[in-house]
Amino acid sequence: MFSYRHAFHAGNHADVFKHLVLVAMLRHLLAKDTPLWVIDTHAGAGLYRLDGDYAGTSGEAQDGIVKLAGAVGAHDTLDGQALAPALADYLDLVRGFNRPGDWRIYPGSPFIVQKLLRTEVRDKLKLHELHPSDSKALAGNVAQLNAGRQVSVAREDGFEALKALLPPPSRRALVLVDPSYEIKSDYAKVPAALRDSLQRFATGAYAAWYPVIPRPEAHELPRKLRTLAGQVRKPWLHATFSIGQKPVAAGEPADTRQGLTASGMFVVNPPHTLKPALEAALPQLLQVLGRGRGKGHSIEAGGA
Template identity: 35%
Template sequence: MNYRHAFHAGNFADLVKHAALTQILAQLMAQPGPLSVIDTHAGRGLYDLAGPEARKSGEAQAGIVRLMAATDAPAEFGTLTAAVMTLNSGGAVRRYPGSPWLIAQALRAGDSYLACELRPEEHAALRDLMKPKRGVRTLCADGYDAAVAQAPAVGQVLVLIDPPFEQADDYRRIVETLASVRRRNRDAVALVWLPLKDLETFDAFLRDLEDEVRAPALVAETRMRPLSDPLKMNGCALVLPGAPDEMVAPLRAICGWTARTLGEGGEARVYTV
């Protein structure tokens, strides 16, 4: 996968990730006390779907454009589709919100958001976008290290981990980061996005997570096609250590609709490890 998310913005995986993000934000914000959100791989925060990258891949046309035209999408997509409508003034879908935009829009007084982005050019765009947002800091740094160093020791914490998986050690670093954050704050919740290529890689990640993080985790698989070609991204998965059980139904609705409607013989699975 090309690191520059502009090629992939608004694709099926973004729909799953961002709809789930809005759902878990709403559930955590319904609890008393402020929420701290740490985003380890924030990207630039807002994407031009009319740009050359998005037009070259065509992934947004097969993702967010189809969702916006759908009449049978579940209510769990509502916050995401409302944000897209607002960004595009109700017209054609030309702009798509990344996780920083969605998180910043949801923040209440007292909440905080740390958006980390390692690539200087992406961080520069993110920093400019987030300047007017209350409670938001951006950091041009390694997001794994920042999450461990800056996660509050007490209170509600949500860590969003969505790496490009260009580095061979991304799976290992996710586990190490979550284990360290959970040692620091036992109430921390995480939302991790992963590609689904082959089950051997994914199952190995889940085994490492169980061994080292030692917290129940919800797993939501969106299989867009049978996992028969490990060189293709055949779907995506969300792994949510520490997430409330109330996330099960939203995940089933989000992943199920995406797999059935946008996939090719797709299916969804939601379970706990």
């Protein structure tokens, strides 16, 4: 149950895609003066070293944030063209955790969110992580922020925690649901948690990440979430991003392990600015990270 460690995958293409969407959502939601609660159901360790034992061993960041950073010019340009605002915003935020030209630190969603929250209007960040090692690391990393009551860390099941947190006092919240899907039941727990949460707090923004892999549960998840959004009559946005298959070098076996090549984000009650932001950013992201057969992106939206 506790074998998954996100540190192996920190800064990979799925993180880049997921956090690009997260930052774009937050920029819109934080434009209002009323406090925002952000609830992260599966927070991980919060902060990762790309040259550490885990990320350094997997090397996945080399096809993600490291590759993106290397392709972007000093003035946030790509092949002489300005970066899409959402992509430039995300990259600048991650850059802020590193020394100039040195990409050794990757912030997970807890640190990305906290960096954007406002103290003057009392925004809150609620973090949940059940993995014993990651929960301990998360608590230690958050303690260094000296964020006081703005950030809370709980070692508990994030799916269950939502029931006690919704609706928030401010009636404004962004919920990030990002399990490892290492356990097959996670595919059923995600729509169940969103259904229950929407019944408790219908106007919240909900973002669920999932891996695009060849198993029925992964294929069915976005369909179930689309059905759910239709049943509760809420707008939705579904985006996917695939870097494609890694070209096989001469002499390598044809069955060389590819690892995860694609992922998706399903958002219920998306900000109206999210779709145009992704329409501008994802083609540029694909231009840098796309690597072979099957690469591409998609954006669908519908509902009320």
